[in-house]
Amino acid sequence: MADLTADLGFIKLKNPVIPASGTFGYGGEFLQFFDLDLLGAFVMKGVYSEERGGNEPPRIWETPSGLLNSIGLAGPGAEGLRGIIKEVASKTSTPIIVNVCGGNDEEYLEVARVLDVMEEVAMLELNISCPNVRSGGSCPAQSPSDTKKVVRLLKENTKKPLIVKLSPNVSDVPSVARAAEEAGADAISVVNTFLGLALDVKNRKPVFKNFFAGLSGPAIKPLALKIVWEVAEAVNIPVIGIGGIMTGRDVLEFILAGATAIQTGTVNIIEPTGSVRIINETLELMDELKIDNLEEIRGGLNI
Amino acid sequence: MKEEACRVITNTIIQGRYYLMKLESSHISENSKPGNFVMVAVSGSNDPLLKRPFGIFKTDPPYFYIYYEVVGKGSELLASKMTGDLVMVVGPLGNTFPEYENENILLVGGGRGIAPLYFAIEQYSGSNNLSLIYGARSKDDLLFTEEIGKFALKEKAFYTDDGSGFTKGQVTTDIKEIIERNGINITFSCGPDKMFESLNSEIGSLGISNFVSMEAFMGCGFGICYSCVVKGSDGKYKKVCSDGPVFRMEEIKWQI
Numbered sequence A: 001m002a003d004l005t006a007d008l009g010f011i012k013l014k015n016p017v018i019p020a021s022g023t024f025g026y027g028g029e030f031l032q033f034f035d036l037d038l039l040g041a042f043v044m045k046g047v048y049s050e051e052r053g054g055n056e057p058p059r060i061w062e063t064p065s066g067l068l069n070s071i072g073l074a075g076p077g078a079e080g081l082r083g084i085i086k087e088v089a090s091k092t093s094t095p096i097i098v099n100v101c102g103g104n105d106e107e108y109l110e111v112a113r114v115l116d117v118m119e120e121v122a123m124l125e126l127n128i129s130c131p132n133v134r135s136g137g138s139c140p141a142q143s144p145s146d147t148k149k150v151v152r153l154l155k156e157n158t159k160k161p162l163i164v165k166l167s168p169n170v171s172d173v174p175s176v177a178r179a180a181e182e183a184g185a186d187a188i189s190v191v192n193t194f195l196g197l198a199l200d201v202k203n204r205k206p207v208f209k210n211f212f213a214g215l216s217g218p219a220i221k222p223l224a225l226k227i228v229w230e231v232a233e234a235v236n237i238p239v240i241g242i243g244g245i246m247t248g249r250d251v252l253e254f255i256l257a258g259a260t261a262i263q264t265g266t267v268n269i270i271e272p273t274g275s276v277r278i279i280n281e282t283l284e285l286m287d288e289l290k291i292d293n294l295e296e297i298r299g300g301l302n303i
Numbered sequence B: 001m002k003e004e005a006c007r008v009i010t011n012t013i014i015q016g017r018y019y020l021m022k023l024e025s026s027h028i029s030e031n032s033k034p035g036n037f038v039m040v041a042v043s044g045s046n047d048p049l050l051k052r053p054f055g056i057f058k059t060d061p062p063y064f065y066i067y068y069e070v071v072g073k074g075s076e077l078l079a080s081k082m083t084g085d086l087v088m089v090v091g092p093l094g095n096t097f098p099e100y101e102n103e104n105i106l107l108v109g110g111g112r113g114i115a116p117l118y119f120a121i122e123q124y125s126g127s128n129n130l131s132l133i134y135g136a137r138s139k140d141d142l143l144f145t146e147e148i149g150k151f152a153l154k155e156k157a158f159y160t161d162d163g164s165g166f167t168k169g170q171v172t173t174d175i176k177e178i179i180e181r182n183g184i185n186i187t188f189s190c191g192p193d194k195m196f197e198s199l200n201s202e203i204g205s206l207g208i209s210n211f212v213s214m215e216a217f218m219g220c221g222f223g224i225c226y227s228c229v230v231k232g233s234d235g236k237y238k239k240v241c242s243d244g245p246v247f248r249m250e251e252i253k254w255q256i
């Protein structure tokens, strides 16, 4: 049977499948569906320093094979999250990743510091792309120099491995990825949602109060795959591929494009046991294609 | 709650755009109570992507029923399912109407909101004195009146907006008299938000316990995507799928 291990260097995961932030709650909600130990790791919903209510509804809109969301990062705040993390950690040994959000560099650091001292947290994922929170629209992921600044700040003041999650909504993602790498990022995860627009013709209004919303799901897969390939070419740290992954075949496509592991997003929302199905399908497909381990095909396109 | 492939036993038109689907699942049929709902995959592909929420209409283990109106792409696909087809279902989801004994309870249904109330009649009419007010746009939208007639209800009143078939009016038309006459101290209601708004202004301050079962656009149905929120009277958002769908009327911030 094929070996599903995904080696990020700073941690070895038993398989490459990591449910993505915002699509897996805080993990515990899925215990009624399956044993979290089956996963490679999982990422908790994004957290700011303070409690937040999130955006005014509507918060989602269905598009052909896609989902637009404008949730607005509702959540309990970093301190409030501590108890939730301890509770889930007592029920699984799978590595827990927390998605760190902030309105400015100081807030990113404040959140990261609270989580950095928790032994239950294996890694931090820095969410520098924030499609659903309107704050003048400026996010560090928009510029390589802002990215470098915030990543360096966190690397200098925290100890946990740091994954930097990039936005696809910039003209040159690889240069932002390189900036994160230079500032000491341990891995890159990419992509967050693509900004999109839904309009209501009858009322001549945007569907969402925040105007734009983030597109995810199978509709974005080819776009995400392209960016993952470009980023993997540009950096030497591990890349975690994200975007529309629904099947084991999709997983192997992202690995082939150069990803070391992958995150599953929207699939968890629409099919609670989807990530487990995807792990099983990946294994079956590797056996069928006689692939012994993921390293054998990673970035190994015949071109 | 579980995610499983359920077999369609029957899927029949009740009237016009209204369908009743009988599905097989021991887990769902044995563990559902009035108020619970299921998320149903309407297509086997990625389009439409989201499952659709439907209230449990009744159970008869190992079978359960959903009653639905065809209003869009998803429900239209559901209407095309045939006996023997497998559909992915997640459930049972959400909370339920509270269980009482020997109380005078009034059920108020608007349109397709009759689904969880029918289940409540079936489950609770033996142990409580139930009365029912049921309203819809026209007689073509007011269903199951015959089946409902088989249960022992203290009083039942049917209304249509256009006066076809039944008394012209809304569910609120005679509600105060009905509450008075039957010594009602508890109400269970389900219907559109507009109906809840008028119920709230009519009976919200009578000092009785009012429970509403709400609808919202849902992503997951089990509390993880935060897409189905309504504003609570405390100013905080509540998730209809996992904090509800049943709320105490005073927990929700109504518009009027």
Ligand SMILES: Cc1cc2nc3c(=O)[nH]c(=O)nc-3n(C[C@H](O)[C@H](O)[C@H](O)COP(=O)(O)OP(=O)(O)OC[C@H]3O[C@@H](n4cnc5c(N)ncnc54)[C@H](O)[C@@H]3O)c2cc1C
Pocket: A058, A060, A061, A062, B037, B052, B053, B054, B055, B056, B066, B067, B068, B069, B070, B071, B072, B073, B074, B075, B076, B112, B115, B116, B214, B215, B216, B217, B218, B245
């Ligand atoms: C807890 C619960 C229980 C329910 N129980 C029942 C039941 O027992 N029987 C029943 O018939 N129905 C029930 N519903 C409603 C049912 O889920 C919807 O009618 C169904 O999802 C419609 O799907 P569709 O694809 O056919 O329609 P769609 O094509 O999805 O849309 C129908 C209408 O909604 C609008 N719409 C679609 N998406 C959004 C969005 N994100 N935000 C705002 N507007 C949108 C569309 O423009 C259209 O007018 C229930 C809903 C909930 C939440």
Ligand SMILES: Cc1cc2nc3c(=O)[nH]c(=O)nc-3n(C[C@H](O)[C@H](O)[C@H](O)COP(=O)(O)O)c2cc1C
Pocket: A020, A021, A022, A023, A045, A046, A047, A067, A069, A071, A073, A099, A127, A165, A191, A192, A193, A215, A216, A217, A218, A220, A242, A243, A244, A245, A263, A264, A265, A266, A267, B225
């Ligand atoms: C409802 C929803 C909420 C999300 N919340 C977050 C979040 O809090 N932090 C974050 O970094 N990404 C968030 N995302 C983005 C996902 O983690 C993922 O990057 C994106 O959905 C693309 O993957 P997919 O196509 O597999 O869904 C969210 C996505 C969705 C659909």
Ligand code: FES
Pocket: B217, B218, B219, B220, B221, B222, B223, B224, B225, B226, B227, B228, B229, B239, B240, B241, B242
């Ligand atoms: S539908 Fe996802 S939280 Fe309610």
